[in-house]
Amino acid sequence: MRLFGYARCGVQRAFFYAKGTRTMRSLKVLGVNDDTDTCEVCGKTGLKRVVWLERLDADGNGESGPFAAGVDCAGKLLAWSAMKVQRTAEAADRARTEAERCKIHEIGDVRSVRPFVVESVSSQGDPAFLAFANGRKSAVELWAQDRWPNACLNVRPAR
Numbered sequence: 001m002r003l004f005g006y007a008r009c010g011v012q013r014a015f016f017y018a019k020g021t022r023t024m025r026s027l028k029v030l031g032v033n034d035d036t037d038t039c040e041v042c043g044k045t046g047l048k049r050v051v052w053l054e055r056l057d058a059d060g061n062g063e064s065g066p067f068a069a070g071v072d073c074a075g076k077l078l079a080w081s082a083m084k085v086q087r088t089a090e091a092a093d094r095a096r097t098e099a100e101r102c103k104i105h106e107i108g109d110v111r112s113v114r115p116f117v118v119e120s121v122s123s124q125g126d127p128a129f130l131a132f133a134n135g136r137k138s139a140v141e142l143w144a145q146d147r148w149p150n151a152c153l154n155v156r157p158a159r
Ligand SMILES: [Zn+2]
Pocket: 039, 040, 041, 042, 043, 044, 069, 070, 072, 073
């Protein structure tokens, strides 16, 4: 899982006073994963999972780029319990996945009249929504095969 392109909406923010300053700062919880095993706050290594955080400036723009913190350190920074950190990070992950799923992907330079739905079909024949895509059907099919190489795919016009 990558953090690039995470959804701006649906993420949780925590507001706090940075140590020794009177300025209200905020931290955004981006998600939780195992991309690294090192806490950048205390330097601890061997962590099973890390919480990705980003410092925001007064205008709500990212200041630092994402940094990783162990659940305990993230909890201290946010003044939250480890459980709340975990839940918030998981919710941010789900929001990002959802936003990604709902995005209409533009494939190729020829747009279709209406978007296609890309579905994966289980061995029982049950379809599961993967993405909307717009473009020539043949190009959408190639793109979907490349993106979900292990899925049995169905591409159909969106209703
Ligand atoms: Zn730490």
